[in-house]
Amino acid sequence: MxxxxxxxxxxxxxxxxxxxxxxxxxxxxxxxxxxxxxxxxxxxxxxxxxxxxxxxxxxxxxxxxxxxxxxxxxxxxxxxxxxxxxxxxxxxxxxxxxxxxxxxxxxxxxxxxxxxxxxxxxxxxxxxxxxxxxxxxxxxxxxxxxxxxxxxxxxxxxxxxxxxxxxxxxxxxxxxxxxxxxxPALLPVKTDGAGIRGLNGVRCRCVATLLCDGRTVLREEGEVLFKDFGLSGIAVFQLTRAMARQEGQFEIELDLLPQMGDAQAEELILRRAQALSWRGSEAFLLGMFHKNVSANLLKMAGIGPGRMEGVPEAQLRKLARLMKHWRHAVTGVQGFQNxxxxxxxxxxxxxxxxxxxxxxxxxxxxxxxxxxxxxxxxxxxxxxxxxxxxxxxxxxxxx
Ligand SMILES: Cc1cc2nc3c(=O)[nH]c(=O)nc-3n(C[C@H](O)[C@H](O)[C@H](O)COP(=O)(O)OP(=O)(O)OC[C@H]3O[C@@H](n4cnc5c(N)ncnc54)[C@H](O)[C@@H]3O)c2cc1C
Known part of the structure; x- marks a missing residue:
């Protein structure tokens, strides 16, 4: 038998x-x-x-x-x-x-x-x-x-x-x-912390791109979940399979406006700054992203509190670029248990x-x-x- x-x-x-x-x-x-x-x-x-x-x-x-x-x-x-x-x-x-x-x-x-x-x-x-x-x-x-x-x-x-x-x-x-x-793969990644402060638990739909030594490796469209230690969510999980297969300095770039190109994003922000020049910067991106994401983007672009009127064009262009190419340096992944x-x-x-x-x-x-x-x-x-x-x-x- x-x-x-x-x-x-x-x-x-x-x-x-x-x-x-x-x-x-x-x-x-x-x-x-x-x-x-x-x-x-x-x-x-x-x-x-x-x-x-x-x-x-x-x-x-x-x-x-x-x-x-x-x-x-x-x-x-x-x-x-x-x-x-x-x-x-x-x-x-x-x-x-x-x-x-x-x-x-x-x-x-x-x-x-x-x-x-x-x-x-x-x-x-x-x-x-x-x-x-x-x-x-x-x-x-x-x-x-x-x-x-x-x-x-x-x-x-x-x-x-x-x-x-x-x-x-x-x-x-x-x-x-x-x-x-x-x-380990299909797990959250740790990032250097710059730009993600105050975002723990915030989700956004975007395109996440994995770069290794500055080279594009993989793009994934889907949900990203910000954590206090870095990035999680299905789009990020998918990228970690590629990370497990190569060595190098990894970065994850988030494109928060994947439906438009760089030039269109810039045009949108410049137009919006004109139309909403009377508005305070904290409400400038209202309706586009989670308010904490908006606050972090504005801070990174060097746009402080106050009315949008008078914000230099260079800073508006920087803001548009960040929305399309928000880079996070990867410092590691969580362990096998996650x-x-x-x-x-x-x-x-x-x-x-x-x-x-x-x-x-x-x-x-x-x-x-x-x-x-x-x-x-x-x-x-x-x-x-x-x-x-x-x-x-x-x-x-x-x-
Ligand atoms: C949190 C989580 C969520 C997931 N969600 C999904 C999902 O929704 N869809 C999907 O497709 N995949 C999912 N996966 C992946 C999926 O669970 C695994 O790919 C799958 O379980 C692998 O099956 P397996 O039988 O090879 O291993 P396991 O399911 O890990 O089973 C192995 C078994 O062997 C036993 N064992 C190990 N060593 C010994 C030993 N020496 N002696 C006796 N017993 C031993 C273990 O106790 C275990 O019960 C998820 C994984 C995790 C961790």
């Missing part, structure tokens, strides 16, 4: 367990989870709503091109169908994002847990796998507390370092794999692109974030977890 051990009861591990049982009902499938319960991280995804996939997800959206075969077998539509079979109703929202109709991440976890239990998956919690051995009969996995489990197939679905207490990179290395440099995903991991080149079977250790499969695969915000990372979990579970359980 096939015996499949899965280390890690997160998104990928749970999906692998369900897929393994669906593939081979007679197989013994054991899910080993370090935490007190499976799938805890899922509950905090999508701000508690779980953005479970994105209907637009394609291989090109991920850092590694080698994800194509797995994603083609388990497209976002197929993942949604799978969840619907588990009783979950999915709802499509803007930009291709898919959520459970209940708006509760717990229903995604419950759908998986209940299905796994119904199919006969054995769940062992509080089992932090510390050692793994491969012998003639298969794998023996030992926990910190000396408990052990055996199986002839092993799936490593231990996730990454992002928001995780426990990982499985050492286990992968023990079994012959390499692990590339690990960096990240949504890990950049780096076991290279896809070390697994079969279709089955996710290890190329270095027969009987071993890898799935989810432990692999060097990361995608943008918007349901792409869970899509990878489900797709890779389904592939690894299906092929590992085959007789």
């Amino acid at each position: 096939r015996e499949v051990l899965i280390i890690g009861g997160g998104a990928a591990g749970l999906m692998a367990a369900v897929a393994a049982k669906e593939q081979n009902a007679a197989a013994r499938v054991v899910l080993l989870e370090a935490g007190a319960r499976v799938g805890k991280k899922l509950l905090s995804t999508g701000n508690g709503r779980c953005n479970l996939t994105n209907v637009g997800a394609r291989a090109e959206d991920y850092a590694s091109a080698e994800v194509a075969e797995v994603l083609a077998q388990n497209t976002p539509r197929r993942v949604m169908e799978r969840f619907e079979r588990m009783g979950l109703v999915c709802r499509l929202e803007g930009e291709g994002r898919v959520y459970p109709a209940s708006d509760a991440a717990s229903s995604v976890l419950d759908a998986l847990r209940l299905t796994a239990a119904h199919l006969g998956v054995e769940e062992v919690v509080g089992f932090c796998a510390e050692q793994v051995m491969r012998g003639k009969k298969g794998f023996t996995v030992r926990a910190q507390d000396e408990r052990s489990a055996q199986g002839d197939r092993l799936i490593l679905a231990c996730g990454g370092r992002a928001a995780s207490q426990c990982t499985g990179y050492a286990l992968a290395e023990k079994l012959g794999h390499t692990v590339t440099q690990l960096r 990240a949504q995903v890990t950049v780096g991991g076991v290279p896809m080149s070390e697994v079969d692109g279709k089955t996710l079977a290890s190329c270095v250790c027969p009987g071993l499969y890898l799935a989810g974030e432990i692999l060097d695969v990361d995608g943008p915000c918007g349901g792409y990372n869970l899509q990878w977890a489900w797709a890779s979990g389904a592939a690894a579970g299906t092929y590992a359980a085959k007789e």
